[in-house]
Amino acid sequence: MAGYIGSKVVKALITLWLIFTVAFLAARISGDAMDFIMPEGMNEEAREAMTSYLGLDKSWLEQYWLYVRNVFHGDLGTSFHFRQPVIDLYTQRFIPTLTLCGLAMLLSMAISIPLGVIAALKKNRPAGFLIQSAAFLGYAVPNFVLAILLILVFSFHLGWLPSSGSDTMMHYIMPVTALACTLIASLTRFSRSALLDVLSQDYIRTARAKGVGNFSVLTVHGLRNAMITIVTVLGLQVAALVSGSVVIENVFSWPGIGELLVFAAIKRDYPLLQTGVILVGTIVIFINFIVDVVYVLIDPRIQPGS
Amino acid sequence: MNDHFKIYEHSRQRNVLDVRNLSVAFTGRKTKKTVLSDVSFSIRPGETVALVGESGSGKSVTALSLLRLIERSGGVISGATYFTDNDGQTVDILAQDEKELRAIRGNKISMIFQEPMTSLNPVLSVGFQITEAILAHRDVSAEEAKREAIDLLHKVEIPDPERRFGDYPQQFSGGMRQRVMIAMALACKPSLLIADEPTTALDVTTQARILDIIQRLKEEMNMAVLFITHDLGIVSEIADRVMVMYCGSIIEKADTRNLFNAPSHPYTSGLILSMPAVGSARGKGVPLPAIPGTVPAVWQGARGCTFSPRCSYAIERCRHETPLLQRRNPHSFVEVACHRAAEIRSMLGSLLPWVEAGELGITA
Numbered sequence: 027m028a029g030y031i032g033s034k035v036v037k038a039l040i041t042l043w044l045i046f047t048v049a050f051l052a053a054r055i056s057g058d059a060m061d062f063i064m065p066e067g068m069n070e071e072a073r074e075a076m077t078s079y080l081g082l083d084k085s086w087l088e089q090y091w092l093y094v095r096n097v098f099h100g101d102l103g104t105s106f107h108f109r110q111p112v113i114d115l116y117t118q119r120f121i122p123t124l125t126l127c128g129l130a131m132l133l134s135m136a137i138s139i140p141l142g143v144i145a146a147l148k149k150n151r152p153a154g155f156l157i158q159s160a161a162f163l164g165y166a167v168p169n170f171v172l173a174i175l176l177i178l179v180f181s182f183h184l185g186w187l188p189s190s191g192s193d194t195m196m197h198y199i200m201p202v203t204a205l206a207c208t209l210i211a212s213l214t215r216f217s218r219s220a221l222l223d224v225l226s227q228d229y230i231r232t233a234r235a236k237g238v239g240n241f242s243v244l245t246v247h248g249l250r251n252a253m254i255t256i257v258t259v260l261g262l263q264v265a266a267l268v269s270g271s272v273v274i275e276n277v278f279s280w281p282g283i284g285e286l287l288v289f290a291a292i293k294r295d296y297p298l299l300q301t302g303v304i305l306v307g308t309i310v311i312f313i314n315f316i317v318d319v320v321y322v323l324i325d326p327r328i329q330p331g332s
Numbered sequence: 333m334n335d336h337f338k339i340y341e342h343s344r345q346r347n348v349l350d351v352r353n354l355s356v357a358f359t360g361r362k363t364k365k366t367v368l369s370d371v372s373f374s375i376r377p378g379e380t381v382a383l384v385g386e387s388g389s390g391k392s393v394t395a396l397s398l399l400r401l402i403e404r405s406g407g408v409i410s411g412a413t414y415f416t417d418n419d420g421q422t423v424d425i426l427a428q429d430e431k432e433l434r435a436i437r438g439n440k441i442s443m444i445f446q447e448p449m450t451s452l453n454p455v456l457s458v459g460f461q462i463t464e465a466i467l468a469h470r471d472v473s474a475e476e477a478k479r480e481a482i483d484l485l486h487k488v489e490i491p492d493p494e495r496r497f498g499d500y501p502q503q504f505s506g507g508m509r510q511r512v513m514i515a516m517a518l519a520c521k522p523s524l525l526i527a528d529e530p531t532t533a534l535d536v537t538t539q540a541r542i543l544d545i546i547q548r549l550k551e552e553m554n555m556a557v558l559f560i561t562h563d564l565g566i567v568s569e570i571a572d573r574v575m576v577m578y579c580g581s582i583i584e585k586a587d588t589r590n591l592f593n594a595p596s597h598p599y600t601s602g603l604i605l606s607m608p609a610v611g612s613a614r615g616k617g618v619p620l621p622a623i624p625g626t627v628p629a630v631w632q633g634a635r636g637c638t639f640s641p642r643c644s645y646a647i648e649r650c651r652h653e654t655p656l657l658q659r660r661n662p663h664s665f666v667e668v669a670c671h672r673a674a675e676i677r678s679m680l681g682s683l684l685p686w687v688e689a690g691e692l693g694i695t696a
Contacts, residue, residue: 227450228447229451232452232513233464235399236465237438237439237469238465240430246464250453251453251454251455254455325454326500
């Protein structure tokens with residue numbers, strides 16, 4: 027098990043390094059940070075002084091090398107815009123994002139698996155058809171559209187829920203719902219088809235032939251196997267969920283990584299952007315790691331480390 | 333109550349299973365496909381009855397209908413299936429509700445399937461799957477169930493059962509998995525075991541071991557067996573009586589010896605004659621006689637003998653009038669559904685000399 031976790035960590039570090047490299051290059055190719063830092067009409071000398079102060083006069087390779095070296099010394103850089111270490115800026119924001127994504131994931135599972143089960147059991151019946159259609163609709167609506175709709179209805183017209191911030195439990199309802207919607211829809215559909223597939227297997231017939239009750243057949247024999255597919259899909263959707271959170275955080279002014287990340291991208295705040303991307307990558311890898319552990323727990327055919 | 337019915341009632345008491353006019357149809361929006369029509373047979377306690385036929389003849393549908401496992405796939409069953417357990421209680425399986433059915437399945441009637449590779453749940457240990465069968469029907473503690481499960485694994489000759497109890501199906505070979513299936517099926521000492529091609533997916537050596545185990549446990553538990561197979565070699569080894577199925581109907585019923593020595597239906601004799609024997613001169617250089625054509629998926633014609641399109645003895649009458657399964661003659665227990673059975677039999681004569689000469693792949 028230790029070796030399994032060790033190899034996972036090594037793979038995670040390589041992935042993060044690749045993500046960082048892409049972010050590093052993409053940020054620089056897409057625009058010059060100086061255009062955003064210096065006001066219009068500043069003189070050339072001041073601009074050059076600022077450029078060399080921020081280390082942007084060096085070649086990309088040199089900047090890359092310096093940054094990587096600093097990261098290994100625990101220094102993720104200083105934000106161009108805020109003039110603060112980026113690590114301080116993100117510390118406060120890491121937990122809200124993780125909470126938002128985690129809650130959205132739990133909510134998706136809590137809703138979509140039962141819905142998928144009902145849709146599978148009521149196949150060709152009105153209830154099943156309704157769930158299938160609703161899931162299709164949920165899948166088709168982009169989460170930012172849903173987010174704005176939610177704000178319009180529940181904050182603007184009804185005034186029930188706060189539209190921004192994260193101070194109380196009430197603040198969580200809309201962002202989590204908006205973020206979870208796509209995942210609920212896709213997981214419902216996958217749960218349904220996974221369960222239908224499992225229920226047509228020979229071992230389900232064996233279980234029935236043994237005289238096992240319907241509920242046990244469904245849960246012990248059916249869902250346990252269907253969960254393998256569901257968890258796989260969940261693992262694949264995590265990246266989409268976390269990147270979706272960037273948009274949702276901005277719509278709801280959620281004080282998370284995503285909100286700051288968008289700011290960093292617009293302002294070409296390289297250190298802020300690079301660190302943000304690494305953090306988002308870390309969250310995706312972390313959730314995927316949990317998924318992998320769950321995977322080993324439900325499927326005895328998977329041996330960790332082999 | 334007339335005398336005839338009394339006799340019937342009496343005979344019914346003695347049979348483990350009395351199937352009367354069992355039919356199964358699959359209905360679509362506009363179509364209705366009958367896959368099993370008017371199948372009637374009975375099985376006595378402790379008896380092994382073989383149900384033979386080609387793929388698609390309706391053998392498995394019969395087996396699944398007996399436990400009412402076909403309805404979920406859309407099959408509609410009609411007829412009656414009287415089942416009498418070892419305590420002498422008789423019920424019509426087709427009249428039972430879901431709860432009553434559960435009390436019968438795996439408890440009084442058990443079933444083992446063709447594919448040991450896919451018939452066990454891959455994410456549950458074999459120990460769990462066996463104890464589950466015990467706990468579903470009997471009021472015993474988990475420890476007691478575990479002890480019994482290990483004992484069952486021992487009975488089906490799985491080496492080191494204590495250690496293998498917690499293993500998962502994929503850690504067992506095909507033959508070993510089928511033993512696990514048998515252990516699971518026999519967990520509650522059923523009165524009837526339905527074995528649906530239990531050895532078809534296994535190699536010949538393993539096949540023999542599995543058959544031995546089934547035979548031994550059958551005698552130990554005084555259990556009747558309905559053995560479904562397409563392998564006449566197995567039939568000749570284990571069955572007391574044989575029923576030949578073709579296209580959803582039973583076309584011949586006879587005791588094993590009679591069937592092989594003197595088949596009555598042209599289809600049965602065709603099946604027997606097409607069997608190669610090890611070391612036989614027959615079939616060397618010359619192709620074995622084969623029955624022309626294939627089994628129709630579902631019988632489309634409304635009337636006539638289902639075998640008539642492939643039958644070399646078919647006459648005009650065969651194409652218009654459905655032959656009923658009836659005794660070959662008033663003194664015989666052999667039943668056959670063929671208009672020309674008597675004529676054909678006198679033409680063919682007995683196969684006994686062939687069997688005795690070892691020319692057919694069966695033992696006399």
